[in-house]
Amino acid sequence: MTDRAVVLHVEGLRMRYGTTDVLRDVSFQARQGEVLCLLGPNGAGKTTTIEIMEGFRLRSAGQVDVLGTDPARGDEHWRARVGIVLQSWRDHGKWRVRELLEHLGSYYRAYSTEATTRPWDAQRLITAVGLTEQADKKVRMLSGGQRRRLDVAIGLVGRPELVFLDEPTAGLDPVARHGFHELIEGLAEEGETTILLTTHDLAEAEKLADRILVLEGGRIIADGTAAELARQIAGEDEVSWTHCGRSFRQSTTESTRLVFELFKEYGEAIGDLEVRRASLEDTYLSLVRQAESEGAAR
Numbered sequence: 001m002t003d004r005a006v007v008l009h010v011e012g013l014r015m016r017y018g019t020t021d022v023l024r025d026v027s028f029q030a031r032q033g034e035v036l037c038l039l040g041p042n043g044a045g046k047t048t049t050i051e052i053m054e055g056f057r058l059r060s061a062g063q064v065d066v067l068g069t070d071p072a073r074g075d076e077h078w079r080a081r082v083g084i085v086l087q088s089w090r091d092h093g094k095w096r097v098r099e100l101l102e103h104l105g106s107y108y109r110a111y112s113t114e115a116t117t118r119p120w121d122a123q124r125l126i127t128a129v130g131l132t133e134q135a136d137k138k139v140r141m142l143s144g145g146q147r148r149r150l151d152v153a154i155g156l157v158g159r160p161e162l163v164f165l166d167e168p169t170a171g172l173d174p175v176a177r178h179g180f181h182e183l184i185e186g187l188a189e190e191g192e193t194t195i196l197l198t199t200h201d202l203a204e205a206e207k208l209a210d211r212i213l214v215l216e217g218g219r220i221i222a223d224g225t226a227a228e229l230a231r232q233i234a235g236e237d238e239v240s241w242t243h244c245g246r247s248f249r250q251s252t253t254e255s256t257r258l259v260f261e262l263f264k265e266y267g268e269a270i271g272d273l274e275v276r277r278a279s280l281e282d283t284y285l286s287l288v289r290q291a292e293s294e295g296a297a298r
Ligand SMILES: Nc1ncnc2c1ncn2[C@@H]1O[C@H](COP(=O)(O)OP(=O)(O)OP(=O)(O)O)[C@@H](O)[C@H]1O
Pocket: 017, 022, 040, 041, 042, 043, 044, 045, 046, 047, 048, 049
């Protein structure tokens, strides 16, 4: 992944509303094809960060580069390469699902390139987001979760190189959530689309993200894979196994090596092997609490 182009570069980003600093010093990068999850408590500044990258809000200071362009100066060609799924629903109640996607998609035709034919085929997208049965229904007849699926389809219809999704699965039932995860995993597998999403669902972040960013107190307090974050906090994994009817348990920072050594020495005589890492929830709670107590002490 490190040989891929950097498509998102944020350095020293600051945002002040009136006299309140919401983002104090936010810096991170994303490479082409990466799935990044932005986590953080309510009010941490996730939506603000995303909206600045989308070009919807003007930052107070710092450097932001999205697909080689400063979003504050992004033109229509740049916008056609960026997909956006907002938190709030913009109403198109009288339109039918397929009609709306075809209509919105038609705007992107002019932005096709040799490498990328735009837009996505509306039917393919409808199937991918699981709205086949609702394709000819008016948008106002959809349930909240079905509208959310439509939001996602609208964000993807222009076949963007980079997609921003703000809490895409909020309000989705488990089946729809699973469908959305499959959609994101499918896009990620193709390796062309970079995805940045915010969520409060830690299991979702763990499942989807190549990298997790945690925002707290206006700063990125953690940046890495779920396993890297867990090591940063917990340090050690717990490995347990049985051998000759006896149970063993050992804490280690090198669980892969320990398991390898066990099998080398005892082979198939090892049973009930389990490696337990700190869950992302354990890690997240410790990171946020630690940052909050440091913030209170400043
Ligand atoms: N237009 C605005 N004017 C003043 N303050 C604002 C404005 N928009 C957001 N804020 C404040 O900025 C802070 C960050 O808000 P933001 O919506 O970015 O947080 P968030 O991390 O997305 O939160 P949530 O998880 O609740 O969606 C909050 O304290 C919010 O009240």
